[in-house]
Amino acid sequence: MDVIVGQVTALAEGASEATRKSILNALRDLSYKLESPDDTINRLWSGQVTIAVVRVGINLKIFEHLASSGKPLTMKELATLTNADQTLLARILRTLAGYGVIKENGINEFARTNISDTLSRPGDIAAIKHYFDICGPSYQELPAWLEKRGYKNPTDPNDTPYHSAFNTTQNLFEYMIEDGAAIENFNVYMTARRQNQKTWVHEYPMKDDIDLTNPNISPHGVLFVDVGGGVGHQAAEFRAAYPDLQGRVINQDIPTSIAQAETLPSAGIEHIVYDFNMPQPVKGAKYYYLRMVLHDWPDGKCITILQNQIGAMAEDSIILVDDMVVPNHGVPWQVAQFDIAMMAAGSAMERTEAQWDGLYEAVGLRVLRRVVYTPGVCEAVTALVRK
Numbered sequence: 048m049d050v051i052v053g054q055v056t057a058l059a060e061g062a063s064e065a066t067r068k069s070i071l072n073a074l075r076d077l078s079y080k081l082e083s084p085d086d087t088i089n090r091l092w093s094g095q096v097t098i099a100v101v102r103v104g105i106n107l108k109i110f111e112h113l114a115s116s117g118k119p120l121t122m123k124e125l126a127t128l129t130n131a132d133q134t135l136l137a138r139i140l141r142t143l144a145g146y147g148v149i150k151e152n153g154i155n156e157f158a159r160t161n162i163s164d165t166l167s168r169p170g171d172i173a174a175i176k177h178y179f180d181i182c183g184p185s186y187q188e189l190p191a192w193l194e195k196r197g198y199k200n201p202t203d204p205n206d207t208p209y210h211s212a213f214n215t216t217q218n219l220f221e222y223m224i225e226d227g228a229a230i231e232n233f234n235v236y237m238t239a240r241r242q243n244q245k246t247w248v249h250e251y252p253m254k255d256d257i258d259l260t261n262p263n264i265s266p267h268g269v270l271f272v273d274v275g276g277g278v279g280h281q282a283a284e285f286r287a288a289y290p291d292l293q294g295r296v297i298n299q300d301i302p303t304s305i306a307q308a309e310t311l312p313s314a315g316i317e318h319i320v321y322d323f324n325m326p327q328p329v330k331g332a333k334y335y336y337l338r339m340v341l342h343d344w345p346d347g348k349c350i351t352i353l354q355n356q357i358g359a360m361a362e363d364s365i366i367l368v369d370d371m372v373v374p375n376h377g378v379p380w381q382v383a384q385f386d387i388a389m390m391a392a393g394s395a396m397e398r399t400e401a402q403w404d405g406l407y408e409a410v411g412l413r414v415l416r417r418v419v420y421t422p423g424v425c426e427a428v429t430a431l432v433r434k
């Protein structure tokens with residue numbers, strides 16, 4: 048068995064991202080093939096328990112302690128570090144070890160793994176908090192909610208599983224803002240998402256839109272507006288990739304996110320409060336960039352958001368929509384899962400190419416080009432101009 052594990056590991060190590068993902072899928076399919084019905088049921092309900100005990104582990108900083116200690120830790124050491132009751136801790140640790148999140152080295156001794164290391168990183172901790180605390184109750188609500196509404200595809204952003212789960216009339220962002228910690232956590236997650244990986248900035252052929260040999264390309268003064276940009280991490284990536292290009296780089300979001308952005312280092316970027324339900328106040332920018340904004344909303348609301356940008360466009364302005372483009376078949380599970388998350392939180396969706404193009408057609412935009420920059424999870428930047 049060790050030989051096979053060694054061979055598969057070696058195969059995955061030098062492989063492209065696409066090959067690595069197909070190896071993971073093949074291993075999953077193999078593991079499913081070996082399951083008894085009992086195994087299948089246990090695996091399915093372990094999904095909820097895994098994220099619940101991981102959430103406890105995050106609260107107790109178990110993964111951070113294991114990552115920073117540089118050596119395995121005994122139960123006693125972990126009890127001292129976490130201040131948790133030893134009997135309780137033993138139950139949590141054995142579950143985490145059973146799921147392979149941490150490693151049980153011997154009796155009452157635990158060690159880090161690549162999984163627990165991931166769970167010690169601030170951006171990944173923020174992701175788990177968001178998916179468990181905010182999305183979790185909405186998924187729990189989803190089956191009954193869909194049944195009650197006769198299995199119609201959800202299109203009302205004010206009536207979603209999330210609204211029922213949280214018994215609120217506020218949308219998800221309003222809810223997280225009122226909570227305070229939730230929106231701050233969400234922004235940490237969004238900033239860290241795909242950090243240190245190749246992003247759209249490196250893949251999009253900017254040279255086809257602007258003369259990169261002539262830095263003075265922005266006669267209108269504004270080069271790039273990140274609409275709904277959170278704390279401005281994509282605006283920062285853009286600025287870092289094109290430090291010499293003339294023109295303002297602006298990040299826009301709701302007041303809480305802009306206040307958070309202003310506490311972070313962001314050289315060369317301006318932060319402006321802007322509600323995308325209102326006309327865009329920054330006129331004639333070269334680019335209006337929206338990453339993972341439109342996937343939060345159903346078509347009607349996307350049309351409003353796009354129209355609000357179109358009103359500000361100059362002749363040579365381009366809208367860049369950075370979102371997943373769902374293939375017509377063989378949809379990676381990571382993409383399908385995002386779609387369900389958008390459904391539960393906002394009656395929104397991840398869209399196919401035809402669904403996106405229908406939206407652009409409806410507001411009088413023409414697709415100039417579409418650049419898929421992470422084939423494994425179907426993320427693409429679509430450049431749009433006025434017809």
Ligand SMILES: C[S@@+](CC[C@H](N)C(=O)[O-])C[C@H]1O[C@@H](n2cnc3c(N)ncnc32)[C@H](O)[C@@H]1O
Pocket residue numbers: 220237238274275276277278281299300301304321322323324337338339340343
């Ligand atoms: C899924 S996040 C994407 C953030 C960022 N573009 C990124 O890719 O990391 C959606 C963003 O839309 C912002 N947002 C929500 N409602 C908004 C509104 N009415 N006006 C402007 N921004 C809004 C949120 O605060 C959040 O930053």
